[in-house]
Amino acid sequence: MRRRLHAWQVLLWWHHFFLLWITIDGQARYTIPEELKQGSVVGNISKDLGLVVSELYQRKLRITSEAGKQYFTVDLAKGELVVSERIDREGLCGPKSPCLLPLEVVIENPLQLHRVDIEIQDINDNSPEFPTKKRY
Ligand SMILES: *[C@@H]1O[C@H](CO)[C@@H](O)[C@H](O)[C@H]1NC(C)=O
Numbered sequence: 001m002r003r004r005l006h007a008w009q010v011l012l013w014w015h016h017f018f019l020l021w022i023t024i025d026g027q028a029r030y031t032i033p034e035e036l037k038q039g040s041v042v043g044n045i046s047k048d049l050g051l052v053v054s055e056l057y058q059r060k061l062r063i064t065s066e067a068g069k070q071y072f073t074v075d076l077a078k079g080e081l082v083v084s085e086r087i088d089r090e091g092l093c094g095p096k097s098p099c100l101l102p103l104e105v106v107i108e109n110p111l112q113l114h115r116v117d118i119e120i121q122d123i124n125d126n127s128p129e130f131p132t133k134k135r136y
Contacts, residue, residue, distance in 0.1 A: 030081070031119040034089035034099075039082060042072065042118070046079025049105065049114045053079040059107040063116075066102055067092065072118070074105075081116070089120045097122070 028048040032040075046053045051061075056076045063072055063081075073084040093099035098119050105114040 027115045027117075029117040029119065031121060032083075032087075033121050033123050034087050035123060036083045036087065038084060038086065042081040042083060044079055045074060045081040045105065045116065049116075051079065051107065053077075056107070059109050061105065061107045064104045064106065066104075071101065072103065087120055089122055092120065 028043070028045065030043045032042055036042075045051070046056065056074070056079060061074055061076060063070070063074060065071065069085065071083065071085045071087050073082050074080065075082050087101075089099050092101065099122070101118040101120060103116040103118060105116055106112075107114075
């Protein structure tokens with residue numbers, strides 16, 4: 001079957017290319033356990049990306065996620081990345097390991113994009129294994 005390129009696909013490509021091209025002024029990576037409570041601090045994103053906390057609000061810092069859902073927010077007063085929704089590792093990655101959630105941090109004036117990868121650890125990884133069959 002012949003595949004046709006639709007205008008929106010071209011746009012999407014262009015968008016991705018453009019993002020890649022101007023991207024990566026800074027990068028950070030955090031590892032968090034899954035099912036962190038809402039409001040948990042992931043890290044000081046301002047420090048790790050080399051941003052000035054007092055500018056975050058003016059520069060309209062925002063986070064976009066390829067996952068669609070907004071699991072994180074940034075506390076603009078403190079420069080901290082905060083969990084805004086409980087993350088279900090299974091739902092996000094299934095059995096895939098490591099489970100990476102890529103985020104883009106966008107700030108304006110001048111426009112900068114930062115990439116932040118969140119690795120979500122399976123909290124069951126370290127727990128003891130239980131035998132599947134019970135013995136009596
Ligand atoms: C985060 O880092 C920035 C820059 O180093 C610092 O000014 C700010 O106080 C830090 N925030 C917290 C909550 O520690």
